[in-house]
Amino acid sequence: MGYLSHPDYGGNHNQAGWKLIGFEDKMTYAPPFGYYDTEYNKRR
Amino acid sequence: MTKFEDKTAVDFVIVGAGGAGGVVAKELSTAGFQVVVLEQGPYLHEGDFIHDELKFKDVFDPPFIGQEVLTNDHTLQPNTFRKTAPDKAVLTSFAQYGRCVGGGTVHFTGNYWRFHEVDFLERSRWGAVEGTGLADWPITYDDLEPYYTKAEWELGISGLAGANPFDPPRSKPYPLPPLPIKSSGVLLERGARKLGWHAYPAPTAILSQPYRGRSACAHCGFCEFFGCEWGAKSSTLASVIPIAEKTGRCEIRPNSYVRKISTDTRGRVDGVLYFDPQKQEHFQKAKAVVVCANGAETPRLLLMSKSNLFPQGLANSSGLVGKFFMLDSGSLTLGTFEYPLNDFKSVRVTRVVQDFYDSDPKRGFYGGGGIDARFEFYPIGFALTGLSPDVPRWGAAFKKALKENFNRTVTVFSHTTCLPLESNNITLDPDTKDAWGLPALRVTYKSHADDFKTMNFFNDRSLELLDAAGALKKWAFPVEDAAATVHLMGTCRMGNDPKSSVVDKYHRAHDVPNLFMVDGSSFVTSGRNQPTCTIQALAYRAADQIVRMAKSGSIPA
Numbered sequence: 001m002g003y004l005s006h007p008d009y010g011g012n013h014n015q016a017g018w019k020l021i022g023f024e025d026k027m028t029y030a031p032p033f034g035y036y037d038t039e040y041n042k043r044r
Numbered sequence: 045m046t047k048f049e050d051k052t053a054v055d056f057v058i059v060g061a062g063g064a065g066g067v068v069a070k071e072l073s074t075a076g077f078q079v080v081v082l083e084q085g086p087y088l089h090e091g092d093f094i095h096d097e098l099k100f101k102d103v104f105d106p107p108f109i110g111q112e113v114l115t116n117d118h119t120l121q122p123n124t125f126r127k128t129a130p131d132k133a134v135l136t137s138f139a140q141y142g143r144c145v146g147g148g149t150v151h152f153t154g155n156y157w158r159f160h161e162v163d164f165l166e167r168s169r170w171g172a173v174e175g176t177g178l179a180d181w182p183i184t185y186d187d188l189e190p191y192y193t194k195a196e197w198e199l200g201i202s203g204l205a206g207a208n209p210f211d212p213p214r215s216k217p218y219p220l221p222p223l224p225i226k227s228s229g230v231l232l233e234r235g236a237r238k239l240g241w242h243a244y245p246a247p248t249a250i251l252s253q254p255y256r257g258r259s260a261c262a263h264c265g266f267c268e269f270f271g272c273e274w275g276a277k278s279s280t281l282a283s284v285i286p287i288a289e290k291t292g293r294c295e296i297r298p299n300s301y302v303r304k305i306s307t308d309t310r311g312r313v314d315g316v317l318y319f320d321p322q323k324q325e326h327f328q329k330a331k332a333v334v335v336c337a338n339g340a341e342t343p344r345l346l347l348m349s350k351s352n353l354f355p356q357g358l359a360n361s362s363g364l365v366g367k368f369f370m371l372d373s374g375s376l377t378l379g380t381f382e383y384p385l386n387d388f389k390s391v392r393v394t395r396v397v398q399d400f401y402d403s404d405p406k407r408g409f410y411g412g413g414g415i416d417a418r419f420e421f422y423p424i425g426f427a428l429t430g431l432s433p434d435v436p437r438w439g440a441a442f443k444k445a446l447k448e449n450f451n452r453t454v455t456v457f458s459h460t461t462c463l464p465l466e467s468n469n470i471t472l473d474p475d476t477k478d479a480w481g482l483p484a485l486r487v488t489y490k491s492h493a494d495d496f497k498t499m500n501f502f503n504d505r506s507l508e509l510l511d512a513a514g515a516l517k518k519w520a521f522p523v524e525d526a527a528a529t530v531h532l533m534g535t536c537r538m539g540n541d542p543k544s545s546v547v548d549k550y551h552r553a554h555d556v557p558n559l560f561m562v563d564g565s566s567f568v569t570s571g572r573n574q575p576t577c578t579i580q581a582l583a584y585r586a587a588d589q590i591v592r593m594a595k596s597g598s599i600p601a
Contacts, residue, residue, distance in 0.1 A: 001098065001424050001427075001428075004423035004424045005096075005423075006096045006097065006099075008096075017423065020443070020446065020447055021426070021427075021446050022384070022450055023450060025095050026264065028262040028263060028264060029264065029389040029390060030263065031225075031226075033224075033226050033227065033385075033387070033389040034226065034383070034384055034385040034387060034389075034451070035227060035383035035384050036227035036230040036234075036383065037224070037226055037227045037229070037230050039230075040225060040230045041225075
């Protein structure tokens with residue numbers, strides 16, 4: 001669990017676990033978020 | 045900050061500062077009454093809510109990795125569970141609820157579905173269901189509609205009126221537009237269209253735009269199980285409790301655990317006994333008490349409030365306090381898709397389908413529900429439970445699957461009816477005590493056969509939906525009896541007849557004229573298991589009536 005936990009616990013050093021799976025921890029994001037909503041919004 | 049003395053009889057004590065208690069506190073205090081709200085949990089603020097899955101992730105969701113920061117701590121307040129009365133109850137973490145100021149609205153997903161007209165009339169429309177207490181409510185959708193609208197506008201709900209062809213009539217649109225669609229919502233919409241179903245923008249208790257001095261959602265993705273750092277989630281903590289406190293007539297007293305509602309020799313409530321954080325006992329005097337402690341703790345508190353006048357527990361002449369317990373039934377299916385969804389961003393749910401909301405005699409059993417699409421995981425939870433069953437849980441193949449699927453997985457989640465059975469109930473455990481020496485909450489619960497059929501029906505529809513949306517692979521969690529629950533309903537049911545219900549249609553206890561129960565315990569039926577919207581509409585309606593009664597002197601102290 002430590003490999004994917006908050007880096008403060010130590011097991012996810014430099015967010016290595018999060019980078020592997022493609023997770024980012026940010027306070028803000030803006031749409032579009034992924035492939036399908038990007039394509040959806042292009043059609044609108 | 046307003047402080048009342050214990051020995052001063054305030055107009056109202058409210059037990060529980062959650063989804064209902066926060067609303068009632070705001071309504072009573074702004075109407076001019078003195079209110080003390082006793083909340084067993086802490087008073088947390090936006091700065092306390094951080095993106096730490098190990099700390100905050102809710103434990104109800106297997107694999108139970110959280111620390112119960114926002115919810116009841118089962119190490120201090122154990123539950124016991126048995127399927128049927130003859131079974132020996134065993135220790136478990138079965139019933140979970142918000143245990144902080146704001147209650148469950150602090151960590152909930154924010155799905156905010158109104159009940160439909162049929163939810164209040166199903167006994168009349170459908171008929172009896174053998175072995176159940178299926179009954180009509182003593183109120184109709186029309187009675188509650190103004191209060192649904194009030195809840196949506198006061199608390200701040202985002203949605204699109206008229207988008208769901210199955211929606212009941214409404215007097216006003218939503219105050220805020222829907223939140224931006226996510227890839228999970230696009231896929232649900234795509235699948236639904238192919239099947240001839242109707243996806244619509246999810247009504248959500250999260251602000252899509254700034255509203256009444258609060259910030260809009262920043263799409264950080266930590267909604268379900270977490271508190272919102274932005275105040276964008278429309279919890280009572282962020283919305284109405286600050287208004288209540290500003291009146292100078294409302295004291296929120298956190299870390300205050302009520303153990304008994306006290307009555308005088310005339311059988312009227314005169315205050316509550318509670319423990320402070322040092323486990324010292326206090327008595328807060330009150331002219332009336334409103335219990336908003338949730339569908340499990342409200343009946344537990346009434347059962348613990350026995351006296352010579354009320355030997356079966358307070359307000360329990362019917363013997364029904366704790367009975368007809370209902371919970372969150374449903375099914376959970378998953379699928380993987382070709383391209384990245386990045387669904388860890390933003391709010392959980394952006395599209396919903398309610399084509400199978402009503403019971404349909406053609407199916408051959410009672411039951412209905414709704415379906416949403418979401419990504420139900422944070423990184424640790426995904427690694428433990430989010431991969432398909434055929435993937436190894438160790439080594440290079442495990443790592444590869446995590447890498448490939450974290451951003452390509454969708455959960456299709458159905459929320460379905462749960463029938464009210466008298467044999468499903470909350471009682472006091474005769475053997476197990478909590479850390480304060482009080483009897484533990486004992487749950488007895490076994491799903492009705494029609495509930496299983498409904499869950500299986502929705503499981504099948506969800507898998508069809510994943511296929512139609514183009515899933516590369518799909519699988520389902522087993523459909524089985526609940527091992528834990530967060531939607532606690534039905535245990536002080538509302539009705540006109542004191543022999544078959546606990547509270548009247550305005551939430552006043554049939555047996556005690558200055559005692560009210562306002563929360564999920566009042567539910568007669570479960571709706572489609574997204575109860576918060578209806579709990580809060582009921583709270584607005586109850587508060588409206590309590591204010592009228594108090595002003596006209598018809599709540600005898």
